[in-house]
Amino acid sequence: MLIVRSVTIFLCQPLLPAQRLIMLTLTLLMVLLGSSIAHAQQSGLPSANVPTTISWEAQQLMQSLSKVNWASAPDVPASDDVANWKKLADTLIEKQTPAAAAVATNEQVKLKEMLLGGVPVLEILPKRWRENHRVIVFFHGGAYTLNSARSRLAAIPPLANATGMRIISVDYTRAPIADWRVIQSQALAVIRALLKQGYAMKHIALLGESAGGGLATSTALNVRDAGLGEPGAVVLWSPWVDLTDAGDTSITLKEVDPILNYEKELKSAADAYAGTLALGVS
Template sequence: MSRQQRDALDALLRSAPRSETPPTLEEQRSGFTAAVTRPVPQGVVTHRTVLGGRPTLELEPAAVSGRGRLLYLHGGGYVIGSPETHAGMVGELARRAGLRAMSVDYRLAPEHPFPAAVDDGLAAYRELLAMGAGPQDLVMAGDSAGGGLTIATLLAAREAGLPQPAAVVVFSPWVDLTLAGGSIRSKEGVDPIFTAADIRAYADLYVGTGDRAHPLASPVFADLTGLPPLLVQVGANEVLLDDAVRLAARAGADDVEVTLEVGPGLPHVFQHHYGRLDEADAALDRAARFLATHLGADRLEPVR
C-alpha cells in the first residue's frame, strides 16, 4: 500500500464522527448502508430470488466458468447489513472467480437472535443441494460476522449429515463472541473502525444472555474436523485479528487444509476497498483463485 493510499484510507475510515449519544438501531443500519454500499460491477447481472425461505440476491457475471455456485453470507455484526450493502464486493469476487453467487438476506438480531442466522444459512445451503447442485460445485464465503456465520453454517450442515462444499473463504471473520482474543484490547487504538465496546454491543444483541461460547455462535471453540479447505484473510490493524488467527490454528489442529493471510497495516474487511486499494484487489484475486482451484478450474486467471 502506498503512503498516499494508506493516508486516504485512514482518513476515510476515521471520518465518521462518534457521538456521545449511541445511535439507534435504525441509524446504525442506515449509516452502514450509506458507508459501505458500492455499485454492482459492470458485467454482473443481479436477480432477486428466494433461497431457504429468505430473500436472496443472485449475482451472475457475464463470464461464468462451469457449474460452480458461491453462497455468500454478509457481515454486519448479525445486526446490520444486507445483500445490497455487499453487492459490490460479492459481485467483484464472483466476477473474478467466474461464479454465480447467491447472497442471502438472513434474519438479523435483535429481532431474530441466535440461532436464527445459522438456521437461515443452513436452510439456504440445504436448498442449493436439494436443487441439484453437487457439493463439489459449491463454495461458500463471508465477511466479519458473515464469516463466523459461514463456519457455523458448515458445522450445522455437518451435524445434519449434509456433505461439505468444495472450499470456503472468510474475510476478517468474527468467530469468538466471548471476546477472548488478545487483539480485542491490544489493537483497539489501532483499529480505525471498531472498539471492544462496539463488538460487545453486537454480541449482546445477537446472543443476549445465551451461551456466547456455543460453537455455532463462536466457531473458534468448535471441533472443525471435516470442514473443507479454508482461506482466512484478515488485516493486522483490527481488533478481530486474533479471531482469524485462532480460527486458522483451530482448523489446522483439526486437520483442515487452511491458509491464513494477514495484511500488514490493513483494516477490517479491507477487501471492500477494491479499486482504490491495491491490497484489496490482490486479496480478492487470491480468494477467487482459491475458490476456482478447489472447484477444479485451476487454470482460471482472475478477471480484472
C-alpha cells in the first residue's frame, strides 16, 4: 500500500511499438501527476525507506511525503453510513475539482458529460482529436467510496493529448450507495455501449488508478467471461485488488506506508463495496 504507485501493464492484444511506449511513458507520468493527498500528517518519511532503484524524481517525491498521524486522524464513516460517506465524498470532490478543471483548461481538451449504457461518463477529447477508432476507458480511484470522474481528471488531459485518443472516464455509482455487483455491471455496460458504437474490443484500453485499478481488473475478467473478447491493453496504477488486506506486503510493509491504513481507513470502504459479500470467505 505504498503511496509511490506501482504500475502494472497487461498487453492483451499486440500493440505497435509506439503505442507500447506511449502507454508506459504516460502511465509513469500519471504517477508524478497524482501525488497530492490531504491527511493529518506528522514527520517526513525516513530517507532509509526510499529505494535508490527508482528515478530521482520519484525519490524526491517519496522524501517529501509526511507520515499520517492516525491517532489524530478522524474516523471514516461506517460501511453502511450512506449519508456520511456522501458528505465526505462531496467535500473531497469540491476540493479537488477546481485544480483538475484547470488542467483540462490548460491542456485545451474538450469535456462532455453523457450516458453510455445508461451509465454517467465524462468524455475527454484531445485538442486536435481525429477519430481513430480507439478509446481508453478510465476508472478513477477513491476506495470505491470517494471522488468522481471530474475530481480525478487531472492526469487524464495530458494522456488524451499525448495519445490522441478519446478517453471515457466512468462516473460509476460510489459505495455504499451501490455495491460491487452494481458497480461492476455499470463498468461492463459502458464497454458494451462502446462496442455498439463500433469500437473493436482489441482497440479498447482499460486504465484504472487504485480502486479504479481493481475495477479495471474485474472489468477485463467480466468482459472475457461475457464472451466479448479481450481489451487491447489493461493499465493498472497501484490497483486495489485485495480488499481483505491479506497480501504479503500489506503485512510486511504496514509500518512503512506513510499514507494508507487498512484498519483505520480502508476496511470500512472495502465492506461498503462488498455489501453482503463476506470478505475473505471463498
